[in-house]
Each structure stands twice: as structure tokens, then as C-alpha cells.
Amino acid sequence: MPSALIDSSNHIVLIAHKNPDADSLGSACAFYSHLLRSQKKITLFCVSDELNPNLAFLPWFDKITDRFPEDADLLISFDCGSYGRLGIEKELPLINIDHHVSNDFYGTHNLVDSSAISTTEVIYDYFVANGIKINGKIALSLYAGLLDDSKCFSAPECSTKTFAMAQALLELGADHAMCIEWLYRRRSLASLRIRGILLKQMKLLSDARLAVFEVSLPLLEETGATISECKRVLDEALGMRSVQAAIMVLEHPQGGIKLSLRTDGAVDAAKIMMSFGGGGHVKRAGTRIKQENCDEFVKNIMVMITKEFM
Ligand SMILES: [Mn+2]
Numbered sequence: 671m672p673s674a675l676i677d678s679s680n681h682i683v684l685i686a687h688k689n690p691d692a693d694s695l696g697s698a699c700a701f702y703s704h705l706l707r708s709q710k711k712i713t714l715f716c717v718s719d720e721l722n723p724n725l726a727f728l729p730w731f732d733k734i735t736d737r738f739p740e741d742a743d744l745l746i747s748f749d750c751g752s753y754g755r756l757g758i759e760k761e762l763p764l765i766n767i768d769h770h771v772s773n774d775f776y777g778t779h780n781l782v783d784s785s786a787i788s789t790t791e792v793i794y795d796y797f798v799a800n801g802i803k804i805n806g807k808i809a810l811s812l813y814a815g816l817l818d819d820s821k822c823f824s825a826p827e828c829s830t831k832t833f834a835m836a837q838a839l840l841e842l843g844a845d846h847a848m849c850i851e852w853l854y855r856r857r858s859l860a861s862l863r864i865r866g867i868l869l870k871q872m873k874l875l876s877d878a879r880l881a882v883f884e885v886s887l888p889l890l891e892e893t894g895a896t897i898s899e900c901k902r903v904l905d906e907a908l909g910m911r912s913v914q915a916a917i918m919v920l921e922h923p924q925g926g927i928k929l930s931l932r933t934d935g936a937v938d939a940a941k942i943m944m945s946f947g948g949g950g951h952v953k954r955a956g957t958r959i960k961q962e963n964c965d966e967f968v969k970n971i972m973v974m975i976t977k978e979f980m
Contacts, residue, residue, distance in 0.1 A: 672746075672765045672779045673800065679744035679763075681711040686734070686748055687755040689718050689897065692725055692853055694749035696815035697767065697789045699730045701746060703807045704797070713739050717757030722898060727852040728814060729807040749789040749815075751949040752776060767792055772940045772949030787827050790815030794835055806843030813844035818853055821905065826935075861902070864895035868903045874913075876976045881907035881916040887923065897928065904932040904954075915939075915975050919968055926960040929971065937978040946971060 676682065684701050686694040698714055705712045714734045725731060738758060745762050751770035766777025769786040786792045790812040797804055804812070816836060820828050823836070840846060867889065873882040885900050900920060907916040915933040922928045929946070931939040932954050939955035946967065948957020959967050 672781060675744060675763055675765060675779060676705070676708075676746075679710065681713070681739060681742045682744045682746060683713045683715050683739060683742045684746050684748065685750070685756050685758070686714075686716040687750040688716075688757045690716055690721065690725070691749070691898070692728070692818035693788045693790055693815035695721075695725050695728055695731075695734070696811040696813075696818075697748035697793055698734075699728045700790065700793055700808045700811035700815075701748070701767075702730050702733070703805065703811065704802060711739075711741075713742065715739075715758075722896065724852050724856060725814075727848055728811055747777070748793075767796075770940075770949060771951055772944050772955065774949075787825065787829075787832055788815045788819035790819075791832075791835060794839070804839075804842050809839045809842035809844040810849070813839040813846070814849050814853065817846075817849050822850070822854060858895075858899065860894040860896075861899035864889070864893045864900055865903055865906075867893065868900065869906070872903070872907060875972070876979055878910070878912040879914045879979050880972070880975055881910070881913050882972075883907070883916070883918040885918060885920040887921040890921070890923065901930050904930060908932050908934060914979065917971070917975065922958065926958060926962065927964045927968070928956065928958050929968075930954070930956040931971075931975070937975060942971065942974050942978070945974070 682705060684698045686698045702712055702714050714730055715738060716734050717736055719736045745764040747756055747766050749768055750756055751772045752774055753776040763778040765779045767781045767789060769783055769789050769792055771784040773782045781792060783792045794812050820832055868883050875882060901918060904916040904918055907913050915937045918930045920928045931943060933939045935953050938952050940950045940952055943950055943955035943957045946957045948955060950956055
């Protein structure tokens with residue numbers, strides 16, 4: 671059991687994935703609060719040096735570091751479907767806590783539940799099962815991940831369990847208004863500008879079943895939008911009645927391209943992205959292609975998606 675590994679370690683590093691979202695960071699922050707009660711050294715680590723400022727309301731946000739400690743003896747990763755998403759390579763025991771269907775069980779121990787709507791749900795279940803007390807900071811962190819991964823409780827996967835967990839966390843001190851304000855209401859000028867441009871440039875293919883967005887590097891620079899701000903239009907496109915899949919081809923500032931795919935579930939996004947080195951969930955998945963000329967890749971992916979419509 672993971673608890674034996676935790677008990678026998680001295681310095682635990684909690685890892686959120688590259689460019690972390692509210693689920694990954696919320697999970698790590700919740701676990702940080704929990705482990706602070708032990709007499710161990712705990713480090714909250716993320717390889718990305720620039721974190722989304724909309725996540726700054728999470729407890730311990732200012733404790734997150736991109737410097738990996740030398741005396742670490744245990745790693746715990748949160749919301750990372752594959753080892754590559756951690757952005758580090760260390761020969762240390764690892765507990766992998768996640769909910770991605772594409773998770774490849776890279777940990778020494780794997781606490782993976784692909785039926786969970788968020789990684790924070792996996793952690794909530796673990797805390798409840800082990801009688802671990804959930805304080806206000808933990809409740810807020812877990813709620814943030816639940817709210818974000820359920821798309822503000824609008825995802826069709828929301829179940830009675832989702833709402834029961836939400837109720838329990840609110841009763842334990844999670845602040846709903848604060849999460850909504852930071853995760854949904856606060857938007858930058860750049861994010862509104864890019865939204866307008868991308869919706870205007872959206873292409874519809876295959877009888878308007880596939881929506882395609884292209885984001886060039888100059889467009890990113892000119893608007894100042896972040897990658898996650900760009901990706902919001904994917905869900906909006908899926909709101910169109912004819913659209914079953916929406917894809918974004920984004921020129922990555924560090925070279926190559928980033929592909930993000932959202933589907934209504936009829937097309938398995940994780941399966942498609944896994945065949946191009948990525949991963950994710952049935953309805954949302956992505957991959958990063960680092961080579962320079964990616965046109966052939968993109969063409970193949972489009973063909974694969976359209977084939978799934980048959
Ligand atoms: Mn997640």
C-alpha cells in the first residue's frame with residue numbers, strides 16, 4: 671500500500687504535471703496539507719517555471735518550486751498519465767495518483783481510477799477510506815480540481831457521486847464563490863481577444879462534424895494569450911449541434927506543435943492521441959510533436975478522426 675511507502679520515507683516530493691491545471695495542482699496542494707502533519711520534509715514540485723496565475727488562490731501556491739531537492743526519497747505524481755508529463759527523470763520510488771484512461775501505470779505504486787471525474791476525486795476517496803481528516807485547505811484544493819475537471823459541473827459524466835463529493839467538500843470549508851471567481855470569471859484581455867479571433871477563423875470539415883483551429887506563433891505573441899486560454903474555444907465549438915470533434919493545432923513556442931482534441935465521446939480522443947505519442951481521456955486528449963515539419967502528422971490525425979465518424 672502507498673501508505674507504507676509514505677511512512678518509511680523522509681523527504682517526499684509531490685509532483686504536478688507540466689503546465690499544471692487546477693486538478694493537478696489542487697491534488698498536489700491537498701496532499702501537501704495532509705503530509706505537513708507528518709514530521710517529514712515535503713516539497714511541492716512542478717517543472718514549469720511559469721504557472722497559470724488563475725491558480726494562485728490554491729493554498730501553498732507560493733510553495734511550489736521548480737528546483738528538485740537532492741535528498742528526496744519518494745515521489746508522488748498527481749494527474750500525470752505518463753512519466754514524461756512529470757518533466758524529470760529520477761530513479762526513486764513513485765506513487766502515481768491519477769484518473770486518465772491512458773495512464774500506463776509507470777509508478778512503483780499506482781492509484782489510478784479512470785472512472786473518477788478528477789484526480790482530486792481519487793484523493794478524496796483515498797482520504798475518506800483511510801480516515802484522513804479533511805481540513806478547509808484540503809477541501810478547497812480538492813474542490814478546485816473537481817470543479818475544473820467537471821467543467822463547472824457541466825460535464826455529462828457528473829453523477830450523484832460528483833455532487834455528493836461537492837457537498838461534502840463545501841461543508842468541510844471549500845469556498846465555491848472563490849473557485850468560480852478564480853477559475854471561471856477572471857479572464858485576461860488576451861483570452862477574450864484570442865477567443866474572438868479563433869472562433870472567426872474556425873474551419874468546419876466533414877459535414878461540420880470536425881472543427882479545426884490553428885494557432886500560429888505570431889498569433890500567440892500578438893495576443894499574449896496562453897496555451898490554456900486558446901484551448902477554451904474547443905469546448906465552445908463542441909457546443910455546436912453538428913460538431914463531434916474539435917481539434918487545435920498550435921505552434922508551440924518551444925518548437926514543434928501541440929495538438930489538443932476534444933470530442934463528444936463518439937470518437938475516442940485518447941486512442942487517437944496515444945497513437946501519436948500522447949494521451950488523455952476519451953473526450954479530451956492531446957500530444958506534442960517536437961519535430962519541425964508536422965504537416966504529414968496533422969493530415970494523418972485528421973484522417974483518423976474522420977474515419978471514426980463512419
Ligand atoms: Mn485531471
